[in-house]
Amino acid sequence: MSKFKYLIDGIIKNNPIFVLVLGMCPTLATTTSAVNGMGMGLATTAVLLCSNMVISMLAPVIPSKVRIPCYIVVIAAFVTVVQFVMQAFTPGLYETLGIFIPLIVVNCVVLGRAEAFASKHSVLESGLDGIGIGIGFTLALTCIGLVREVLGNLSVFDNKFSSADGMLVFVLAPGAFIVLGYLMVLFNKLKDRKKRA
Amino acid sequence: MEYLIIIISAVFVNNVVLSQFLGICPFFGVSKKISTAIGMSLALVLVMGLATLVTYLIQNYVLVNTWFGEKIDITFMQTIVFILVIAALVQMVEIILKKINPTLYQALGIFLPLITTNCAVLGAALIVVTKQFSFGGEPHMMNLGESVVYAMSLAVGFGVAIILFAGMREQLALSNVPKAFRGTPIALITAGLLALAFMGFQGIV
Amino acid sequence: MVVVLMLVCLGASAAVAVVYAVTKDPIAAANLAKTNKAIEEVVPSFDNNPSEEILYVAADASKPSETNKVYVAKKDGGIVGYAVESTTTKGFGGAFTIMVGFEPDGKVYNTSVISHAETPGLGAKITDKQSSFITQWQGKNLTDGSVNLNVKKDGGDFDAITASTITSRAFCDAMEIAANVFNNINPENN
Numbered sequence: 241m242s243k244f245k246y247l248i249d250g251i252i253k254n255n256p257i258f259v260l261v262l263g264m265c266p267t268l269a270t271t272t273s274a275v276n277g278m279g280m281g282l283a284t285t286a287v288l289l290c291s292n293m294v295i296s297m298l299a300p301v302i303p304s305k306v307r308i309p310c311y312i313v314v315i316a317a318f319v320t321v322v323q324f325v326m327q328a329f330t331p332g333l334y335e336t337l338g339i340f341i342p343l344i345v346v347n348c349v350v351l352g353r354a355e356a357f358a359s360k361h362s363v364l365e366s367g368l369d370g371i372g373i374g375i376g377f378t379l380a381l382t383c384i385g386l387v388r389e390v391l392g393n394l395s396v397f398d399n400k401f402s403s404a405d406g407m408l409v410f411v412l413a414p415g416a417f418i419v420l421g422y423l424m425v426l427f428n429k430l431k432d433r434k435k436r437a
Numbered sequence: 438m439e440y441l442i443i444i445i446s447a448v449f450v451n452n453v454v455l456s457q458f459l460g461i462c463p464f465f466g467v468s469k470k471i472s473t474a475i476g477m478s479l480a481l482v483l484v485m486g487l488a489t490l491v492t493y494l495i496q497n498y499v500l501v502n503t504w505f506g507e508k509i510d511i512t513f514m515q516t517i518v519f520i521l522v523i524a525a526l527v528q529m530v531e532i533i534l535k536k537i538n539p540t541l542y543q544a545l546g547i548f549l550p551l552i553t554t555n556c557a558v559l560g561a562a563l564i565v566v567t568k569q570f571s572f573g574g575e576p577h578m579m580n581l582g583e584s585v586v587y588a589m590s591l592a593v594g595f596g597v598a599i600i601l602f603a604g605m606r607e608q609l610a611l612s613n614v615p616k617a618f619r620g621t622p623i624a625l626i627t628a629g630l631l632a633l634a635f636m637g638f639q640g641i642v
Numbered sequence: 643m644v645v646v647l648m649l650v651c652l653g654a655s656a657a658v659a660v661v662y663a664v665t666k667d668p669i670a671a672a673n674l675a676k677t678n679k680a681i682e683e684v685v686p687s688f689d690n691n692p693s694e695e696i697l698y699v700a701a702d703a704s705k706p707s708e709t710n711k712v713y714v715a716k717k718d719g720g721i722v723g724y725a726v727e728s729t730t731t732k733g734f735g736g737a738f739t740i741m742v743g744f745e746p747d748g749k750v751y752n753t754s755v756i757s758h759a760e761t762p763g764l765g766a767k768i769t770d771k772q773s774s775f776i777t778q779w780q781g782k783n784l785t786d787g788s789v790n791l792n793v794k795k796d797g798g799d800f801d802a803i804t805a806s807t808i809t810s811r812a813f814c815d816a817m818e819i820a821a822n823v824f825n826n827i828n829p830e831n832n
Binding site for chain 2: 422
C-alpha cells in the first residue's frame with residue numbers, strides 16, 4: 241500500500257506542472273490540442289519511467305562528482321530511443337511535436353526526479369514515481385490542450401463540434417500562457433477550499 | 438543585409454521565449470528583478486553563441502564526415518553529443534571566466550550553471566543544424582556565420598523579452614493581486630499579454 | 643570517476659546504436675508511405691510505384707541546377723498523371739512545400755500540403771482538403787494560359803483564405819512554380 245502512495249503523489253500532491261511548476265517549455269509549446277498534449281505527455285512518461293529505473297540502479301556505483309553528466313547521458317539515450325520509435329510508428333505526431341522531442345533531455349522534470357528521487361530510492365519505487373509524475377504531467381498537458389482546443393478551434397480531441405471559427409488566440413502562443421495561468425488559479429482555489437474544509 | 442534579416446527575425450518575429458517557447462524556466466525563474474534579468478541575458482548570449490559554434494562544427498565535421506576513407510553519418514547520436522558538449526562548455530566558460538575576469542564572473546557566475554538546463558541553448562543548436570531557412574532568398578541550411586548570428590540573436594531576443602517582463606513584474610509586486618493569482622499564475626497571464634504584443638511583429642520578415 | 647563516466651557513455655551509445663539499427667527500416671518505410679499517400683491524393687489511380695519513377699525538372703530553364711521532384715503515375719503502362727513537388731519561400735511562417743497533381747493535359751487533379759509552418763487556424767487552413775480554397779484549383783488548366791495565377795485581390799482568378807492573404811499568395815506562387823515545372827517536363831523522358 242505504501243508503495244502505491246508514490247504513484248498517487250506524482251499525480252496530485254507533486255503534480256509537476258501545477259505544483260512543482262517544472263517543464264514549462266513543452267507544456268506551453270505542444271498543447272495546441274488535447275491529442276498533441278497527450279502525445280508529448282506519454283513520450284515524457286516513457287523517458288521518465290526508463291531513466292528513473294536505470295538511474296536508481298546505477299546511483300550506488302556512480303561517484304557523486306560525475307553524477308549529473310551520467311544522469312544526462314542516460315536521459316539523452318532514452319530520449320533518442322523514444323524519438324526513433326515515434327518517428328517509425330507515429331510519424332504524424334513526431335512531426336507535430338518536432339524539436340520538443342529531443343528537448344525532453346532538458347526538461348527539468350526528468351533530471352529533477354532523477355536527482356531528487358531516483359538516486360535515493362529503490363528501482364521499484366523509482367519506477368512508480370516515474371509513472372506517477374508522468375501521469376500527472378500527461379493529465380495536465382491533456383487538460384491544457386483540451387481547454388485551448390475547445391476555445392480556439394471549437395473541437396474536442398480533434399473532432400470539431402461547430403464549423404465556426406474559434407477564438408484563435410487560444411491556439412496561438414499568447415493563449416498558452418493565459419490558459420495555463422487561469423488553470424493554475426483554478427487549481428490553487430480548489431486546493432485552498434479542500435484545506436479549509 | 439541578410440544578417441539584418443536574420444537578426445530581426447530571431448529577436449522580434451520568432452522570439453525565442455514568446456513565440457517558440459524555449460527557455461521558459463529561466464524566463465520565470467530569474468525575472469523578479471531587472472538587474473538579474475540583465476545578467477542572465479548577457480551570460481546566455483555568450484553561451485548560446487559559443488555552444489552553437491561548437492555544435493555546428495561537431496555536426497558537420499565529426500558526426501557527418503569521411504573517416505578513414507569511409508563516409509559516415511552518425512547523426513543519430515546528435516542529442517547525446519550536443520547536450521554533453523553544452524554541459525562541458527558551460528563548465529569551461531565558468532572556470533575560464535573565474536581565472537581571467539573575476540568581476541565579470543561575480544556578475545554572471547551564478548547564472549552559468551543554470552544555463553545547462555536552459556532548453557534555448559540545446560534548442561538553438563538543434564534548430565540550426567536541422568531546419569532550412571530562407572530569409573528572403575532560397576531555402577538553405579545555414580552556414581557557420583549565419584548559425585552563430587542566429588543563435589546569438591535568439592539570445593538577444595530572450596534578453597529583450599525577459600528585461601521587459603522583469604520591469605512588469607517589479608510593478609506587479611507592488612500591486613494588490615487576488616490571492617489565488619499570486620506568484621506564477623499572474624506572471625503567466627502577464628507573459629501571455631506580452632506574447633500578444635510580440636505577435637504584432639509577425640509577417641515583417 | 644572518469645572510468646564510470648566513460649562506461650555510462652559507452653553503454654548509452656551502444657543502446658542508441660542498437661535502437662537506431664532496429665528502427666531504421668520502419669522510419670524509411672514511414673517516410674515513403676507519407677510521400678506515397680500524398681501522391682495518391684493528387685493524381686488519378688495508378689498501378690506503378692511513382693516513388694521509383696522520379697524525374698528531376700527545373701522550374702526555370704535558365705537555372706537547370708535547381709530542380710523539383712516529379713513523380714510519374716502510370717496505369718497499364720500509360721501515364722495518368724504527374725505529381726510535382728513545389729516549395730515556396732513566401733509563406734507567412736517561412737517556406738512551405740506542396741504536392742500538385744496534374745493530369746497529362748495540364749489540368750490540376752488535386753493538391754496536398756506536405757510540410758508548412760503557417761499559423762494554426764489561419765494560414766494552416768491550406769491543409770483542410772475540403773476547404774473551398776483547395777477545391778477551387780481542381781480541374782483548372784494552369785498551363786495553357788487560360789487562368790490568371792493570382793488571388794482576386796491582385797487581379798487573379800482565385801479566392802484567398804479569409805484573413806490569410808499572404809499564405810494564399812504564397813500558395814499561388816507554389817502553384818505557379820509547379821505549372822512551370824510541368825511545362826518543362828521533357829516528353830522524351832517518358
